Amino acid sequence: MTNNTLLDALQVQLGSKIITSEVLYDTLVIEISPSEAFGVIELLKNDATLSFNFLTLIGGVHYPEEKGRELCVVYHLHSWKNAIRLRIKCYLSQDNPGIKSLTPLFDGANWQERETFDFFGIQFEGHPNMTRILNMDEMDYHPMLKQYHLEDGTREDKDDRFFGR
Amino acid sequence: MMEQTDNLIKLSNGQVLSKETIDGDIATINFGPTHPATHGIFQNILTVDGEKILTSEQTVGYIHRAFEKLAERRPYNQITPITDRLNYCSSPINNLGWHMTVEKLLQVEVPKRVQYMRVIIMELARIADHLICDSIIGVDTGALTSFFYPFSEREKIYELYEEMCGARLTTNIGRIGGFDKDFTPVFHQKLKEFLSTFPKAFEEWNGMLERNRIFMDRTKGAGPISAERALAYGFTGPNLRAAGVDYDVRVMHPYSSYEDFDFTIPVGVNGDTYDRFMVRQEEIRQSLRIIHQAYNNLPEGPFHADIPEFFLPEKKDVYNNMEALIYHFKIVMGESDVPVGEVYHSVEGGNGELGYFLISDGGRAPYRLQFRRPCFIYYQAYPEMISGANISDAVITLSSINVIAGELDA
Numbered sequence: 001m002t003n004n005t006l007l008d009a010l011q012v013q014l015g016s017k018i019i020t021s022e023v024l025y026d027t028l029v030i031e032i033s034p035s036e037a038f039g040v041i042e043l044l045k046n047d048a049t050l051s052f053n054f055l056t057l058i059g060g061v062h063y064p065e066e067k068g069r070e071l072c073v074v075y076h077l078h079s080w081k082n083a084i085r086l087r088i089k090c091y092l093s094q095d096n097p098g099i100k101s102l103t104p105l106f107d108g109a110n111w112q113e114r115e116t117f118d119f120f121g122i123q124f125e126g127h128p129n130m131t132r133i134l135n136m137d138e139m140d141y142h143p144m145l146k147q148y149h150l151e152d153g154t155r156e157d158k159d160d161r162f163f164g165r
Numbered sequence: 166m167m168e169q170t171d172n173l174i175k176l177s178n179g180q181v182l183s184k185e186t187i188d189g190d191i192a193t194i195n196f197g198p199t200h201p202a203t204h205g206i207f208q209n210i211l212t213v214d215g216e217k218i219l220t221s222e223q224t225v226g227y228i229h230r231a232f233e234k235l236a237e238r239r240p241y242n243q244i245t246p247i248t249d250r251l252n253y254c255s256s257p258i259n260n261l262g263w264h265m266t267v268e269k270l271l272q273v274e275v276p277k278r279v280q281y282m283r284v285i286i287m288e289l290a291r292i293a294d295h296l297i298c299d300s301i302i303g304v305d306t307g308a309l310t311s312f313f314y315p316f317s318e319r320e321k322i323y324e325l326y327e328e329m330c331g332a333r334l335t336t337n338i339g340r341i342g343g344f345d346k347d348f349t350p351v352f353h354q355k356l357k358e359f360l361s362t363f364p365k366a367f368e369e370w371n372g373m374l375e376r377n378r379i380f381m382d383r384t385k386g387a388g389p390i391s392a393e394r395a396l397a398y399g400f401t402g403p404n405l406r407a408a409g410v411d412y413d414v415r416v417m418h419p420y421s422s423y424e425d426f427d428f429t430i431p432v433g434v435n436g437d438t439y440d441r442f443m444v445r446q447e448e449i450r451q452s453l454r455i456i457h458q459a460y461n462n463l464p465e466g467p468f469h470a471d472i473p474e475f476f477l478p479e480k481k482d483v484y485n486n487m488e489a490l491i492y493h494f495k496i497v498m499g500e501s502d503v504p505v506g507e508v509y510h511s512v513e514g515g516n517g518e519l520g521y522f523l524i525s526d527g528g529r530a531p532y533r534l535q536f537r538r539p540c541f542i543y544y545q546a547y548p549e550m551i552s553g554a555n556i557s558d559a560v561i562t563l564s565s566i567n568v569i570a571g572e573l574d575a
Binding site: 026027053059076110 | 520
């Protein structure tokens with residue numbers, strides 16, 4: 001199966017649920033609305049021909065410039081039957097980022113969603129244990145958000161004016 | 166950890182037990198974080214009934230070093246040392262996987278010789294990784310000799326790394342586009358020596374464990390997982406193959422010319438500790454086969470791609486050639502332009518599918534880099550695997566699933 005035939009098959013199955021689609025390098029990327037995500041992934045998993053049986057990765061991305069869609073949840077699905085990957089993106093607003101948890105479909109989603117919550121503050125609704133995982137529980141911010149810089153901004157001994165962009 | 170009423174005990178995972186079903190006393194013990202048998206910083210809070218494990222709660226993140234955040238500030242070539250510190254038992258696979266990811270973003274085709282050289286290095290790393298993991302299963306079953314025998318062989322692999330990159334554990338091997346140098350005469354000599362002496366030493370060590378009655382009795386049926394559960398938990402690598410699923414990234418999405426080589430994917434049946442051990446042992450033999458094929462058919466040609474914006478020029482050119490000096494400066498200062506784009510690339514790491522999800526906005530550092538760390542994803546199945554087992558089985562299950570703290574905590 002190629003990315004083009006996959007896209008055709010997805011358009012038959014999902015129709016207008018696909019907001020945008022493009023092929024980036026070797027992978028088909030589709031955007032769907034966060035409220036549809038669970039249903040779409042469930043359908044893709046259980047469909048006999050598409051058979052996206054394996055959840056490869058869940059992660060977050062922060063785009064502070066894009067108002068109303070600052071946070072993005074990226075799912076990588078893998079169909080072993082067709083040896084093809086699919087990337088699904090769901091954009092969320094930073095005000096109240098929530099998306100349905102995939103834990104009923106894939107047990108492996110559990111820690112990946114906790115990690116995404118830990119670092120981006122995205123809430124996964126229906127998750128059995130939506131707590132931090134790698135950082136300490138007392139932490140009061142989500143460190144992968146772009147407003148938190150890697151280095152301490154109060155330091156005066158380093159001057160980055162001449163190098164780096 | 167638990168609430169007790171008159172006749173019922175409620176465990177932390179929601180399970181309710183009647184007191185009559187309890188044989189001994191219910192106790193809570195800390196397995197880790199710095200227990201000698203955990204081989205890394207892992208904490209498991211076990212609720213045990215005598216020797217039997219009822220529940221287990223994991224704490225991870227003790228050595229979290231914010232790799233993904235760090236990567237957002239570093240030029241692409243400076244991210245390689247970060248990848249060393251993921252699965253540090255097979256750093257070269259992590260390094261070369263990262264180089265391949267960047268090459269995919271840059272759409273660079275590397276010469277065939279580089280691809281074969283990479284295969285040789287990555288399979289050596291896989292052998293080293295599996296040697297450590299399998300010998301530690303031996304230690305945890307009480308056979309310390311089986312730990313020391315393969316270490317002299319692993320040492321030879323480390324000498325090969327050292328010859329190629331100067332380092333042994335955190336290798337930072339290769340460059341974006343290829344290697345910093347071709348295989349040296351010493352490397353050739355040491356590799357030939359390794360290929361001729363290793364099989365005998367390996368089989369001698371393997372003979373100590375493979376059909377050893379004590380070892381088999383201890384490991385068979387310990388920490389089993391079915392293929393369905395393993396798939397649901399996102400298992401990959403030898404642990405998944407031990408459960409009977411023949412998924413291997415090298416075969417499904419061949420990278421670095423793996424399609425040129427003839428090798429088989431060993432699979433287990435029961436998904437228990439013994440099967441995981443056996444799958445790894447067979448993978449070592451298959452890795453040797455791949456190294457033989459790659460080495461005997463090593464193509465002639467350059468040892469790096471022609472990408473002056475990313476591959477450091479030779480030092481003598483830097484001193485005598487204006488262009489080389491400019492490129493040297495641009496690379497060292499991280500000023501080489503990369504295209505805007507996003508790629509996912511994965512390689513078959515020592516313990517599963519190691520993936521890199523890279524988003525580039527064209528800046529000097531990635532906009533976002535996410536590592537698919539195989540053991541972070543499959544370690545969550547551990548409580549299920551050891552539930553109902555004895556504490557000693559929990560120890561060998563933990564060592565046999567090859568969880569590496571550096572990779573787990575990123």
